Amino acid sequence: MWSWVLHRITGVAIFFFLLVHILDTALVRVSPEAYNAVIGTYQTPIMGLGEVALVGAIVFHAFNGLRIILIDFWSKGTRYQKVMFYVVIALWVLTMLAFTPRHLINVFSH
Amino acid sequence: MSTVTVEAAQGPALGDDLEAAPPGSFLVTLIIRRYIPEIDDEPRWQDFDVRVLPTDRILDALHKIKWEQDGSLTFRRSCAHGICGSDAMRINGRNRLACKTLIKDLDPSKPIYVEAIKGLPLEKDLVVDMEPFFESYRQIQPFLIASSAPPEGRERIQNAVARERFDDTTKCILCAACTSSCPVFWTDGQYFGPAAIVNAHRFIFDDRDEGSKVRLDILNDKEGVWRCRTTFNCSEACPRGIEVTKAIQEVKQALLTHRS
Ligand code: SF4
Numbered sequence A: 001m002w003s004w005v006l007h008r009i010t011g012v013a014i015f016f017f018l019l020v021h022i023l024d025t026a027l028v029r030v031s032p033e034a035y036n037a038v039i040g041t042y043q044t045p046i047m048g049l050g051e052v053a054l055v056g057a058i059v060f061h062a063f064n065g066l067r068i069i070l071i072d073f074w075s076k077g078t079r080y081q082k083v084m085f086y087v088v089i090a091l092w093v094l095t096m097l098a099f100t101p102r103h104l105i106n107v108f109s110h
Numbered sequence B: 001m002s003t004v005t006v007e008a009a010q011g012p013a014l015g016d017d018l019e020a021a022p023p024g025s026f027l028v029t030l031i032i033r034r035y036i037p038e039i040d041d042e043p044r045w046q047d048f049d050v051r052v053l054p055t056d057r058i059l060d061a062l063h064k065i066k067w068e069q070d071g072s073l074t075f076r077r078s079c080a081h082g083i084c085g086s087d088a089m090r091i092n093g094r095n096r097l098a099c100k101t102l103i104k105d106l107d108p109s110k111p112i113y114v115e116a117i118k119g120l121p122l123e124k125d126l127v128v129d130m131e132p133f134f135e136s137y138r139q140i141q142p143f144l145i146a147s148s149a150p151p152e153g154r155e156r157i158q159n160a161v162a163r164e165r166f167d168d169t170t171k172c173i174l175c176a177a178c179t180s181s182c183p184v185f186w187t188d189g190q191y192f193g194p195a196a197i198v199n200a201h202r203f204i205f206d207d208r209d210e211g212s213k214v215r216l217d218i219l220n221d222k223e224g225v226w227r228c229r230t231t232f233n234c235s236e237a238c239p240r241g242i243e244v245t246k247a248i249q250e251v252k253q254a255l256l257t258h259r260s
């Protein structure tokens, strides 16, 4: 149940990010200055933390997506769904441990 | 296990007291979601203190309340031994059979919450209208479909391997614990639900049956098997230990491989 709830939440969050992201990228066609101005506002520590959340959501959604594919197509998938969920959590923690410090050093050293 | 002998019977007990408060018994609080349509506009929670033994079941506690404290408490039960499927209810937030849930397997030092299963229309106290549930069950045609008659004076023979294929799904007692634990079913009552799919699986993978095409077609519907989001609530709820999600996945696979 929780894997599904998290998958939903991260999925919807990623969708809205992509929506905004496509809009702001499309802005470059309208006016490069406006584009630069908008992108400029992203260079703040708050956005830096937001990026951690975004990467966290994407990483979870990606790993859990693989788990769901295994549940769907591997005949033993349903039996090992719990184990695979813990593996997803473990991989997520590892990835975030590797990513977050480096990223935050980048963000805050500007 | 019996660490919960809080209020064991004290003093020289007479026969009567012994029956009222047997050694090892203790008081437990049940908080039951009551709804009597003639009186209540909205369901309400009501507390009951019951003296139980650790080895009593929730069903015994409900009986004690009904027989000794409040005769209006309404719930279904028939066999009291986990085979008729009448008494699925939500106990401490999980769907279980009241007759298979021992007090000691819950935490009796805290109140125990008991309410009707979710997603089906509430009729009274712990009783819901099971009709939508059985309607889905009927729709998947849960009976043998065969064009030929069985060999004269004999049963239809099936070998052990072929029988094993659907063994798990023959165990269903139609208690609705699975279907009423499914978040998809809560929000979309049209969804066939796990129990109907389990019982379709029981015939789809039976090699004596010739109706699997029909049943697969029915479950290929938009309210059929594809509504399953593999939340695994059903597998965790099933009191018969059926791997419900596995059965649903197998039906999905059959749909993927039989056509295209
Ligand atoms: S599959 Fe299990 S939980 Fe669902 S109705 Fe059958 S016995 Fe009850």
Ligand code: FES
Binding pocket: B076, B077, B078, B079, B080, B081, B082, B083, B084, B085, B086, B087, B088, B097, B098, B099, B100
């Ligand atoms: S009363 Fe029959 S299953 Fe519980």
